Amino acid sequence: MNDQVISRDHVGSLERGLAVLEILARHPSGMTLTEMAAEAGLTRAGARRFLLTLTALGYATRSGRLFALSPRLLTIARTWLQSASLWSHAEPFMREVAAAVNESCSAAVLSEQDVVYVARVPGRRILSVALNVGTRLPAWCTSMGRVLLSELPEAELRAFLRRADIIARTVKTITDREALAAEIVRVKEKGFAVVDEELEIGLRSIAVPIRNRSGAMVAAINVSTQPGRFSIDDMEREILPRLRNAARAIEDYFVVQ
Structure with a gap:
């Protein structure tokens, strides 16, 4: 019963977004879209959506092709x-x-x-x-x-x-x-x-x-x-x-x- 509740309430997109944050934290110098897609196991389109969303919310920054964490998490x-x-x-x-x-x-x-x-x-x-x-x-x-x-x-x-x-x-x-x-x-x-x-x-x-x-x-x-x-x-x-x-x-x- 509990496993069914956990499965029903589990938000996969949030899990993937948090995984993207953790990956960015391991690469303080920044990552390209391609690098993120490869490390997170996402398509380029999926990685792009997560990174652009994080950037729009202020949790990440973008400089040219590189995405990096912002100080907001601190x-x-x-x-x-x-x-x-x-x-x-x-x-x-x-x-x-x-x-x-x-x-x-x-x-x-x-x-x-x-x-x-x-x-x-x-x-x-x-x-x-x-x-x-x-x-x-x-x-x-x-x-x-x-x-x-x-x-x-x-x-x-x-x-x-x-x-x-x-x-x-x-x-x-x-x-x-x-x-x-x-x-x-x-x-x-x-x-x-x-x-x-x-x-x-x-x-x-x-x-x-x-x-x-x-x-x-x-x-x-x-x-x-x-x-x-x-x-x-x-x-x-x-x-x-x-x-x-x-x-x-x-x-x-x-x-x-």
Whole structure:
């Protein structure tokens, strides 16, 4: 009965339009009509209708033959994030961590092969990686990503690692899939992750999970720093307890819901 209702109410054109948006998001430099048709599995006429509709509504822009996303989606995402009560509740605790260690504090969720930043309190120190709410980074080489991946059952984790586009971001990046699987298992055992210059040289981070009242992991929270500021031992001694305290305070949100 439920399947019949879902099938009857399913709007195929909306699904295809959202797929076009997602494809545009993966190609920030823009796409031609032909490229969109090929990647979305549409006819040229169908791709043209979707792209022109998105452009007319302000969700896409057109420059010559290229179509690209407009900033309007950022406005929608920002509105949602600002109204998301969990992250409104989390921000003061994240600010306490950032102020205590004089570094940035961020939160992210897992989305396909990436983590997506949903909250961030910037530190005073400038890193070359531009990180903001909505930023996507590879889950397999980030501390929050490894924390989130550690929640996956073994079969799902191995499936993720098989399909992930794993490349060396630095000379320290772990790219061997077996080694990555073993590292993520260690993260699960320890309850936190440290990633040392695998995403970018000069960038070191530590992350812990955030869980809901049933114990399921819903996000991760981290602190990013530089090797000259904190050794790994320093991070585990000085930053990890603060992160864990903040995570527990954020998790209290679920208790009172």
